[in-house]
Amino acid sequence: MIAQIIFLILLAAAVFLFTRNVRKIIRNIRLGRSEEITGDTSLRWYTLLRVALGQSKMLTRPVAGFFHVIIYAGFIIINTEILEILIDGLFGTHRVFARILPGQLYNFIIVVYELLAGGTIIAAIVFLWRRYVMKLPRFKSSDLDGWPRSDATYILIFEIVLMVFFLSMNGADHLLQHRGVGHYVKAGMFPVSSSSFGLMFSGLSDSGLEWIERSAWWLHITGVLIFLNYLVISKHFHIIISFPNVFFSNLEPQGKFNNLDAVSLEVKLILDPSATPPDGEQPVSKFGAKDIFDLSWKQLMDAYSCTECGRCTSVCPANITGKKLSPRLIMMKTRDRMEEVGKTLDENLKAWELSALRGEFRGEHGGKTLLYDYITEEELWACTTCNACVQECPVNISPLSIIVDLRRAMVMEDSRVPSELALMSSNMENNGAPWQFSAMDRMNWAEGMTIPLMSDFAARGESPELLFWVGCSGSFDDRNKKITRSFAEILQAANISFAVLGTEESCTGDPAKRAGNEFLFQMQAFNNINELNNYGVKKIVTACPHCFNTLRNEYPQLGGNFEVIHHTQLLQQLLLDGKIKVMDDHALKGRGVIYHDSCYLGRGNGVYEAPRAVLEALKVELKELKRCRQNGLCCGAGGGQMFKEEEPGNKRINTERASEIVESGADMVASACPFCMTMLDDGLKQQSGERTPTMKDIAEMVADSIQR
Ligand code: SF4
């Protein structure tokens, strides 16, 4: 009875502390602004099963993934065994399930528990080995200096100790069962404990064994209850919170950034001064996020779900090339800031908490903000918005969404923007392009060609089948004008009814949006959407993945609903339909070609196959780079980087990618993005060596290889 009372007190204290700390975490998450989660619920359940329960993203790195699955399964499944321990502890029974469940079933469960316990010990040792003997860079990183590194170590040691208690308890129990001592019911096989701890204990007396079994039982359950409470102050809370976090994760294409409604309202009023704001709508005083209160609850939940594994940082092009940005650190700093604010709330609980939850607890709390005091401008401006971190995260966290919201506050609230980006914005405002070119020169690429304009069709009261959205780079950049010409030639060869907007085309606003200037983006977007809707445009093709992404994903919410395809998708279709035919003998046949995935086409929109299918139709010898498809390395242009100097680092991102291309030994690089073309062409020119591969857009390769 005394044992039962002690057990009850221990359990109640652990549950009380755990609940209290979890409530604090929930309170901290609720400091964020509201965010409506929409989308297909069945897809959400499927994502939960696949990513959280099935650990699908962990397994993309097989060794770490395999051992993590063992630890994870060990944790989840062995803890079901706690149920039996709880009943035994509360009611003074022993192995209660052995009496209730059919013998074979109980036997099977014990075998599974034991194998997992043994596996967990091995996996934890492997993880310690990777950290302290192999010293993998992502664990050696200064991101983890101090408590984060100790935390990871403590937890691995904790897991080993818990499993040792579990197996010693079973080992002693098994021997006692066989000796027929007291209440030790015969309960089948104990494969791991009997062949390890059981052997060690076999010379002990019955009372010695009983002492070990009872001590290990108590130590195991006490350890589990301590572990439970340790979770909530450690990154290991992800074991619990990653499930809802994955369930609520973004199901939209990764390239799609949210449009700020507050900005839409202002822009609409500017474009149409006679319009009146909807009833009750107040002018908005804040844009973007300066502190945790301006991030959404989901972004804050992301921070609590971060496992600090560093996979995101290990694939981040900015980090790889020595910039200060580490997406893992973005998440850790967001959590640190939440914890700091939470601590103040605890100290001044009532007054602070009430005002915080009413949304009044905002601004520079404690003289600090997440932006500037925790996360610096240099870190934020290093991001290329390539989505590699989002793709890689095993629990579907998006460090990028926080980076973009912080950039928005820097740009729109504080006007803190690199001078080159300020120039880019003013060019866009004045010329409708990020460079200082006159809008009247937009059609210069078509010199000597007869390219139909939308206005010509409209004058005849007709509309073409397709609008070819040329994009700024394809219109003004001398190298990329060749891509535009090639693609237009293909459309003509295939007898496609198409037109361009010509001088009426204006930048989609993509670089402004990624650089935090949502206001300018929406000005561009609303004007373009008006133009396109006036012409009754239904279907758009573009050779630029950035335009493709913006028109396809970000315009619909603002009233621009078009079918948007990328030129590689159209080329694939034209080849399949036989509307263009590859010559039997052309210069590219058999040449060793590698394809560089554009971030906004690949990760951003999942277009991986169309470009490859076109290259295969050209019968080139298609090779893959080490980092390709979902793992492709950014060229360094995205997120406004194209228009500014890279942040300080140890090399340029395009140089890193160009070296990888040269190492691949390919003859030629195929690209499907004018920005990648500029960056990599430049990177390749700087490579020393006997020969560097030439670079072509897929449209140019097709134009060179088809029958005319
Ligand atoms: S989006 Fe790309 S550059 Fe930005 S933090 Fe993530 S991985 Fe790094």
Ligand code: SF4
């Ligand atoms: S954000 Fe995701 S990938 Fe990055 S450290 Fe956290 S859990 Fe790992």
